[in-house]
Amino acid sequence: MENSMKRLAALLLGGLLLSQQAMAEPANPLIRLATTTSTEQSGLLGWLLPQFTKETGYQVQVLAAGTGQSLKMGENGDVDLVMTHAPSSEQKFVDAGFGIEPRHLMYNDFVLVGPADDPAGIKPLKDAAKALKALADKDAVFVSRGDESGTHVKEKALWQAAGITPAFKGYKSIGQGMGPTLTMTSELGGYTLTDRGTWLAYEGKLKLALLLEGDTRLFNPYRVILVNPKRWPKLNTEGARVLSDWLVSQHGQQLINSFTVNGKPLFVADADKPA
Structure with missing residues (x-):
């Protein structure tokens, strides 16, 4: 009798748990x-x-x-x-x-990255718009996502702040995500704007260095x-x-x-x- 009661209790408990799981299932x-x-x-x-x-x-x-x-x-x-x-x-x-x-x-935040030897000389600058102007003035290779992403929107705002329409020879708009953009930038020895998260995830695979950070406009x-x-x-x-x-x-x-x-x-x- 006691064993039967235990089996019944176990069955009831199991049924209750299954019922609760079913209720919890979206x-x-x-x-x-x-x-x-x-x-x-x-x-x-x-x-x-x-x-x-x-x-x-x-x-x-x-x-x-x-x-x-x-x-x-x-x-x-x-x-x-x-x-x-x-x-x-x-x-x-x-x-x-x-x-x-x-x-x-x-x-x-966003950061500007580029070759470790920084031929365009943007590393001493603290202003992202001034850094972009320096890249345009020196016709450096700049790879843009060009995809209307949040990063691209931010980049366009910085070009506007610099008073520049980015049509210089080194400017390349590729219509790709951040990972492919960083990869191409590394291959071309150029510069780009990236969110810090993707940069940290990719930096070990790239021949690039973080050159500019901390501008409040990069939030x-x-x-x-x-x-x-x-x-x-x-x-x-x-x-x-x-x-x-x-x-x-x-x-x-x-x-x-x-x-x-x-x-x-x-x-x-x-x-x-x-x-």
Whole structure:
């Protein structure tokens, strides 16, 4: 009798656990995330998303492109949320009704990199716009992403601040992500603007050096934004919100801060910053 009762209790407990697991299983487990190449190529998403899946049961399909392309995917309803780093473009996206619930997520910064011997002589400069002007004046090789990414948007703003339209012979616009841009820059012995995260992930493979950093205009903030379900009712907004909440939670923010490459942190979590 006692053994029968124990078996019954075990069966009931097992059934309860299975029931709880079934209840916890997301109704729509696939979340589509459009994000910048920097979050993927730096390794950050490879660090964060497996943990998110383990804790929530959601799978995240990552579509990595420049910020412009990522926001366009949001406008077209091709993804459930975006993670980007071009504040002016993001504000237009929200103001036009394509995005909702924008939240600060993290930041890093942009840096200028180039040959270690720095033939254009930009290393002593502290102003990024002046450094770009020096590159143009000396017709140095400069490789631009040219893809309307957040990095490209920042680069264009710096050229504008320098009072220059980059049409000099050494300027090359390639329409590629940050990783391929860095690789080409290294092969050509040129200069480029890169986010620090991708730079740290790639620097060991490149014949380049960090030449300019610290200009306040090189600040690089990231936000996560849900695509508006009123425009696209079939979106997985529930899953997107779970991911957004997880990323800005204390746990998610700690994971972002703990991500390093060669012992160096790549991003600083700042979800507590006022929207």
